[in-house]
Amino acid sequence: MRLPLKPVDRPTSLPADTTATTPEHGPAPAPKHGSTLRRLLHSTASVPASSPAPLWAGIHLSVCESAEKLEQLASRALRFTPRVSLVAPDGLLLEVKGSLQLFAGLATLRNELLGEFVALHREAVVAFAPTPLAALAAARAGRSLEITDPAQLTGQLASLPLTALRWPQETLARLACVGARTIGAVLRLPRAGFARRLGSEPLAMLDALTGRAPQALETFRPRACFRRRRDLDCELSHQALLRAALEPLFVDLDRFLKARQCGVIELECRFRHRHAPPTLCALPLAEPAADTARLAALLGERLDALRLPEPVRACELYAAALLPYRPPRRCLWQPGEHGGEAGTEGSDLIERLRARLGPRAVHGLSVRAEHRPEAGWTLTGPPPAVAPRGVASRKCAVPGITAGEDTRHDSPPHRPLWILPVPEALAEREGLPRRRGELRLTSEPERIESGWWDGAQIARDYYTAIDIHGVRLWVFREREAPHGWFLHGVFG
Amino acid sequence: MTADDPRLVRLLEHPAIWRGAGAAQRSGLSTGFVALDEQLPGGGWPRSGLIEILVARFGSGELSLLMPALAALTRAAVPRWCVWVDPPLMPFAPALASQGIVLERVAVVSGAHPLWTFEQALGSGACDAALAWARRPQPRELRRLQLAAERGHTLGVLFRPRRALRQPSAAVLRLGLEPAGDGVRVTLLKGRSTRRGAIDLPWPGS
Numbered sequence: 001m002r003l004p005l006k007p008v009d010r011p012t013s014l015p016a017d018t019t020a021t022t023p024e025h026g027p028a029p030a031p032k033h034g035s036t037l038r039r040l041l042h043s044t045a046s047v048p049a050s051s052p053a054p055l056w057a058g059i060h061l062s063v064c065e066s067a068e069k070l071e072q073l074a075s076r077a078l079r080f081t082p083r084v085s086l087v088a089p090d091g092l093l094l095e096v097k098g099s100l101q102l103f104a105g106l107a108t109l110r111n112e113l114l115g116e117f118v119a120l121h122r123e124a125v126v127a128f129a130p131t132p133l134a135a136l137a138a139a140r141a142g143r144s145l146e147i148t149d150p151a152q153l154t155g156q157l158a159s160l161p162l163t164a165l166r167w168p169q170e171t172l173a174r175l176a177c178v179g180a181r182t183i184g185a186v187l188r189l190p191r192a193g194f195a196r197r198l199g200s201e202p203l204a205m206l207d208a209l210t211g212r213a214p215q216a217l218e219t220f221r222p223r224a225c226f227r228r229r230r231d232l233d234c235e236l237s238h239q240a241l242l243r244a245a246l247e248p249l250f251v252d253l254d255r256f257l258k259a260r261q262c263g264v265i266e267l268e269c270r271f272r273h274r275h276a277p278p279t280l281c282a283l284p285l286a287e288p289a290a291d292t293a294r295l296a297a298l299l300g301e302r303l304d305a306l307r308l309p310e311p312v313r314a315c316e317l318y319a320a321a322l323l324p325y326r327p328p329r330r331c332l333w334q335p336g337e338h339g340g341e342a343g344t345e346g347s348d349l350i351e352r353l354r355a356r357l358g359p360r361a362v363h364g365l366s367v368r369a370e371h372r373p374e375a376g377w378t379l380t381g382p383p384p385a386v387a388p389r390g391v392a393s394r395k396c397a398v399p400g401i402t403a404g405e406d407t408r409h410d411s412p413p414h415r416p417l418w419i420l421p422v423p424e425a426l427a428e429r430e431g432l433p434r435r436r437g438e439l440r441l442t443s444e445p446e447r448i449e450s451g452w453w454d455g456a457q458i459a460r461d462y463y464t465a466i467d468i469h470g471v472r473l474w475v476f477r478e479r480e481a482p483h484g485w486f487l488h489g490v491f492g
Numbered sequence: 493m494t495a496d497d498p499r500l501v502r503l504l505e506h507p508a509i510w511r512g513a514g515a516a517q518r519s520g521l522s523t524g525f526v527a528l529d530e531q532l533p534g535g536g537w538p539r540s541g542l543i544e545i546l547v548a549r550f551g552s553g554e555l556s557l558l559m560p561a562l563a564a565l566t567r568a569a570v571p572r573w574c575v576w577v578d579p580p581l582m583p584f585a586p587a588l589a590s591q592g593i594v595l596e597r598v599a600v601v602s603g604a605h606p607l608w609t610f611e612q613a614l615g616s617g618a619c620d621a622a623l624a625w626a627r628r629p630q631p632r633e634l635r636r637l638q639l640a641a642e643r644g645h646t647l648g649v650l651f652r653p654r655r656a657l658r659q660p661s662a663a664v665l666r667l668g669l670e671p672a673g674d675g676v677r678v679t680l681l682k683g684r685s686t687r688r689g690a691i692d693l694p695w696p697g698s
Binding site (some may be wrong): 305346348349352353356357358361362363364365366367373376377378379382383415416417418419420421466469470471472473489490491492 | 548549550551552553554555556559572573579580581582583584585586587588589590591595596597598599600601602603604605608609612613616618619670671672
């Protein structure tokens, strides 16, 4: 069963840079944009036949906004559809055909949209129409029209005042002289004469308005990294208070990630002080995460371990590495139940440990084909959360440690379970090693002589020894002078 | 599906299924030593819960005692992790591999908060087994560890010095261990069975 990846899945198949309205009986596209437009036309034609026409929501704000504020509003509007266009200084266009199902109809979508703008303390008029310009013109005229049928478009637009098109004052005055004050009156004028008197630009706009010609719009691209700063009212030094101070930033981050359907792979938090340089707290994650509650908890763990030189005046949250987020698969079994896979608990555990203990706290082990004991193993990154299938049946490829029946006369060398990172020098008396008492050698010597090619040559005779307490040790004697004794492992 | 079907057997290993005394006897995880299996309640190591192994000295053979069980856990059909929390020395990977342990399932965690790490590993549900070498855990902390191990269905093994014998402990099983000849002497100090006493286990191959 395939479930849509995102609530606004379908429109993402359209090209992201520019979009065009459906040119049902419009003129052929100009040759120089031909290839682009043909691509766009092709992609709009791929929308299923049951919904041939797009539906645009035009939003007109009562106050002009700065470009930055308008971008903020647009990124909030991404919650409704991925196709948002800015119309500076006071308009937004949203293609909402694909979102109607999700928001259970036009009425609910309108309420949600209005609610969003009320929450942002903005006054807005929302109108719906099959062409972007028509939706915008209706909204500018203060009419909350809902035109879903392209056949009714011209009729519904007829009564709108011409000022909604924002033509130059001179054009409007000349049209007023011939008695054309509404869109309907202008549309009734003969095309050839209209173009001759007023130029081709207003005519092209009228074609875009009625859907005769496509209109290219630039789709709003939200910023690809998240950075928010919060200046604190008073200086804080207590971790719990800092955690609370970060909460609004995480609310923002949640919105940011939801709008982009993304997860973060690395989160950075910066605490600014009065004098000291800012304290940096980075939170690398094992896989993209979009659950901000979990991120906040992880960062909280990190905060507990953080030492702040001074009280904090401002905090800043920064997420640069965004990756597409796939919601986790759910398993029927509870974690740890027999038959149930480990699921996400493994990566959760790694992240929690790394958050508290540092990024290098968790290691895996692996074996290298090498006879020198100190080079025979390496630390690796953390083991995968879910074991690859068939890992248990794979034979280990270790020199001298091959599974099977024919290894009887080639039994694996006896190796200690613990190894000392650096061999520990032992005292010696009468040619025998000592460690808190006499050591008794219980095995034949095993000679390991290797590594002449990389400058770390060893030449040693290894023995198993038992100390006075019965602990079995792995000791060696160097073959070269001064023939010192060393402890290298504990059998455990 | 017959009673021998491995899937059925696996399902019936669920700790929430109670199958009467006879079956419960075999619910443990075999230690790999027949004499020890007979002595332990459940016929082996418990599959979830905290056990304590008290040793006179580090390296008395406590890790070798666990090796067959750990190898079996990492080779299970759906293996989880085997976490080593802040081990006093580095586990020697070739030796672990030769004992049959799948190294892909082994994670070594080092850091400043071994008891916290141990509790996280036990309670996360991501581990089959977790080993820790604690210095001076308080009885209250041991209780937390035991609860976490039950919650995460994890076998927690805590290695402690012999002098901890006098302290009370919430662990489901406590063993004393000392070297004896070519093997170890295991003393059952606390467990859900009436059997007490010491047994000598020789090392295989010696």
